[in-house]
Structure formats: structure tokens, C-alpha cells
Amino acid sequence: xxxxxxxxxxxxxxxxxxxxxxxxxxxxxxxxxxxxxxxxxxxxxxxxxxxxxxxxxxxxxxxxxxxxxxxxxxxxxxxxxxxxxxxxxxxxxxxxxxxxxxxxxxxxxxxxxxxxxxxxxxxxxxxxxxxxxxxxxxxxxxxxxxxxxxxxxxxxxxxxxxxxxxxxxxxxxxxxxxxxxxxxxxxxxxxxxxxxxxxxxxxxxxxxxxxxxxxxxxxxxxxxxxxxxxxxxxxxxxxxxxxxxxxxxxxxxxxxxxxxxxxxxxxxxxxxxxxxxxxxxxxxxxxxxxxxxxxxxxxxxxxxxxxxxxxxxxxxxxxxxxxxxxxxxxxxxxxxxxxxxxxxxxxxxxxxxxxxxxxxxxxxxxxxxxxxxxxxxxxxxxxxxxxxxxxxxxxxxxxxxxxxxxxxxxxxxxxxxxxxxxxxxxxxxxxxxxxxxxxxxxxxxxxxxxxxxxxxxxxxxxxxxxxxxxxxxxxxxxxxxxxxxxxxxxxxxxxxxxxxxxxxxxxxxxxxxxxxxxxxxxxxxxxxxxxxxxx
Ligand SMILES: [Zn+2]
Numbered sequence: 262x263x264x265x266x267x268x269x270x271x272x273x274x275x276x277x278x279x280x281x282x283x284x285x286x287x288x289x290x291x292x293x294x295x296x297x298x299x300x301x302x303x304x305x306x307x308x309x310x311x312x313x314x315x316x317x318x319x320x321x322x323x324x325x326x327x328x329x330x331x332x333x334x335x336x337x338x339x340x341x342x343x344x345x346x347x348x349x350x351x352x353x354x355x356x357x358x359x360x361x362x363x364x365x366x367x368x369x370x371x372x373x374x375x376x377x378x379x380x381x382x383x384x385x386x387x388x389x390x391x392x393x394x395x396x397x398x399x400x401x402x403x404x405x406x407x408x409x410x411x412x413x414x415x416x417x418x419x420x421x422x423x424x425x426x427x428x429x430x431x432x433x434x435x436x437x438x439x440x441x442x443x444x445x446x447x448x449x450x451x452x453x454x455x456x457x458x459x460x461x462x463x464x465x466x467x468x469x470x471x472x473x474x475x476x477x478x479x480x481x482x483x484x485x486x487x488x489x490x491x492x493x494x495x496x497x498x499x500x501x502x503x504x505x506x507x508x509x510x511x512x513x514x515x516x517x518x519x520x521x522x523x524x525x526x527x528x529x530x531x532x533x534x535x536x537x538x539x540x541x542x543x544x545x546x547x548x549x550x551x552x553x554x555x556x557x558x559x560x561x562x563x564x565x566x567x568x569x570x571x572x573x574x575x576x577x578x579x580x581x582x583x584x585x586x587x588x589x590x591x592x593x594x595x596x597x598x599x600x601x602x603x604x605x606x607x608x609x610x611x612x613x614x615x616x617x618x619x620x621x622x623x624x625x626x627x628x629x630x631x632x633x634x635x636x637x638x639x640x641x642x643x644x645x646x647x648x649x650x651x652x653x654x655x656x657x658x659x660x661x662x663x664x665x666x667x668x669x670x671x672x673x674x675x676x677x678x679x680x681x682x683x684x685x686x687x688x689x690x691x692x693x694x695x696x697x698x699x700x701x702x703x704x705x706x707x708x709x710x711x712x713x714x715x716x717x718x719x720x721x722x723x724x725x726x727x728x729x730x731x732x733x734x735x736x737x738x739x740x741x742x743x744x745x746x747x748x749x750x751x752x753x754x755x756x757x758x759x760x761x762x763x764x765x766x767x768x769x770x771x772x773x774x775x776x777x778x779x780x781x782x783x784x785x786x787x788x789x790x791x792x793x794x795x796x
Contacts, residue, residue, distance in 0.1 A: 292461025297678025549654020
């Protein structure tokens, strides 16, 4: 392959001039595209240098981590840590502010559940957010309260987007833990991690205009190490007029005097339901009669109005939809849009798309809706799965859950994303979950739901050619051929070889990552990859 000026110019290298890299017979694949990720969470959910809490086995493990981090970082005005599992609490126990107060009473503290939708805060944080004594107005989330005093206990769900400005976002804004310049530095450090695992394009599935300015600054500074497609998140504090603002920002970025092909914000993320207790919107089911059917996070009518407006303004709609009912309703609205709005090329998506009724499966292809899924949905942790089974129902989970295989076979386009920081950003870990369905130790034997596993080639497509299509980049990304961008990865093992042991997937390394014709990561050492993730 010959590369020049950021592009592939031919698929041979017979005239060897310039720098020659010998892949020594190794597999070269297109640069990976992470179709659903949240790299800028350090500005909200987690302090930039705080370690993850995935591995904590008890409340004590988690609080020890917090103590250690807070002692090392007295400069952090608002310690936030991410990733605790529900199983660190004994049956019937819940997070309390008092436990955190005993470690840090004088700075606000937030520990965020691994789902990103449950929160554990200390008293100082609750007071600063002005929710200690009562709920804010127009509130959608849940703040647990002591039945006697009415004070917040320190446990909350879905408060990040709720209320006038989001409880957590409000506190972050009040404390201002990072300046704009610091945010660009932090984001750059995080984005550079993508290069190490072969990711050259990302699609963030939340964000706002302020965050898009950080990406723009990085591009101006010539230090954006991935191609970034950004979403604008519609929350309870957004107004329908904001959709015009999102569309204007999309146009502004498109016409800005910036290098082309690196940054755009064509999407609006609209929320139908949420991956949290009581907000996964499910159909009632005879087979799973005890499960909670949940409800939409905002109203269905509100969602419909936002979607029609966003489509009219030319935006790509990314619907957060998990439950089978939410997905059914999302498909109805997306189908209606095609009929009532002017004709145009549409590539709307449903994000997560975790539970799909048989009747709705074929509609993805028919309407042209793309399923953007997250392999973390098969997170092979026993406690997590037990909880999921209780909330969702065993039958629904086994039959209607995580239907990437059925969707692909129905002819629908499936894209996968890490949902970082919920899971590592490494596509090899995602592919491992899709293909093997086990944790990193190989448990459970044979993998969760073997009837849902897909082939390595199918998995690879969801991280390359399919994602390029979803973001309207199929004419220059996602494949290796002349005129396409020189974004590619040399892998340490040939994952497409018949003889390849597929249980080795998470161990496969990106030995060389080339982005726009530049080497952005190189590791030809024999050292094993370290993966910080649950089991
Ligand atoms: Zn997400």
C-alpha cells in the first residue's frame, strides 16, 4: 500500500520511496471507528486523573480508592470517580452520603455507577447542588430521601440531565474544576488513548456547543488525533428552539476555515428511555410478568416533536432507545418522519437498541434506521447479569436482547461502539464480547448467550465500513483502497485467519496506528497488553 498526503494512493508498493514500513505479513485493517463513545466525561462524570472503580469488590475498596486519590490530589476541587458496581453493596444496602463525608467532608464528591446513571454523593455536593433539602423544579430524576428528615441520603439516579440544568452538571459549572485550556489538554490526553488501540474515528453520543469548541480548538492546534463526529444532547433543560442552534453549529463547523474531514457535528441525540432502573421502557409480557415495564424518560410526544424538528433541520437523529417499547415507538416516529418531512438521504440511528420485538426487527432495514449497539450490554459479570435479569426478564434477555446477529441477518446495518468510559475504548474488547461473550478470564464457559455470537469478520465490519456509512463517510473512510484516507492499523495477529484462536481477541494489539498518513502509535514489542476492565 502506498500512502501520500494523508491518502492511500495505490494498493501496492512497488516503487519504494519515502518511509517504508514492513508489516511482515501481518493483517492491516482500516482504522477503527468507535460509533458510540463519551470521551469528554472527565469534564462532568470523573476527575481526569482519578482511577476507575470497576475492580472494587466492596464499599471499603471503593472508599479506599477515593481516600487515596483525594490525598494525592488536594488541588482537585471536586473529586469525581467512576465505575462502581451495584454488587459492592450487600443485599438491601445503598450508598449513603455519610460514608463519603467520613472521608471528604469539605469538598463536593461524586462517585458514579458504572452505568453512568446512578450517583453517590457526599453532603457537601448535595448542598452545593441545592438538592439536599428538596428536589429542584421540573425534576425527572430520582433523589432518595430519608423518610423522617426528608434530607437526601446521597443516592440518586438520572440526575445528570434532570432539573433545570442537571444536578451534576450544575455542580460542575458552579465549581469549575477545569478551565477551557485545561479541558483541551485533558481531552487531548484521552483522545491519544484511542490511537493506542487503533481507533482513528469516533462518534460522541452526547455533548453540547461548549464541548464542540474544545474539539475545534484541538483541531486548530493541530492536535486532534482522531476524526470526530459530535452529537448535541437534547436534555430536559433544552428547548425545541435549541435544535436550530445545533443545526447552526453544524453549518458553522462545516464552513469553518479548518482542515476538512476531521470534525463535524451533524447529530442530535434525543432521549426516549434510559439504561436505569425504572426507565427502560418495556412492553408488558406474559413471559416476563414480574419485570418493571418502565416509562419514557421524557414524554413520547415531546420526543416526536424534537425528532420531526431535528430531521427538518437536516440533522442526523440518534435516539437513545433501549427497551422494546422505546424502540417500537422510536421506529414509529422515524417512519412517520420519512412520510411527513421533505425527502432527503437519512441515516438516523437508535443507540443501544438492546431489546427488540420480532415484529420490529425487520423495520430497521425497511425504514433505513441504523442500530448503534454497545457490546458492553453483554457485560459478563454475574451480579450485573442477575440484576439485569430481574429488571428486564429472563425471556426478554435471552430472546429479544442484544440482537446484533438477528439484525445483521435481517439486512440491517449494525454499528458498534465502546460506550467508553462504561467499557474500555479498545475495539478488541468489544469484538471479544460480540464473538466470545465471556469476561477476560473466559467465563462463563462458552460465553453468555452463545446463540447471539457473531463472526470476527462481522464484528470487524461494525467497527469500520458500517460506521463509516452511518456517519456519511463511506466514500473516504472504513475501507483500504485508493483515494481513501490513510487511516489504518497493523494488528499483532491475523484475526481473519481460519486458524486464529478467537479467545485471543482481547490480547490482539494495535502495533502501528496510522492516522491521515501519520504514525500516531507504534508498539512492535512482544509485551502483553494490559486491560483495566472488571474480571
Ligand atoms: Zn453512551
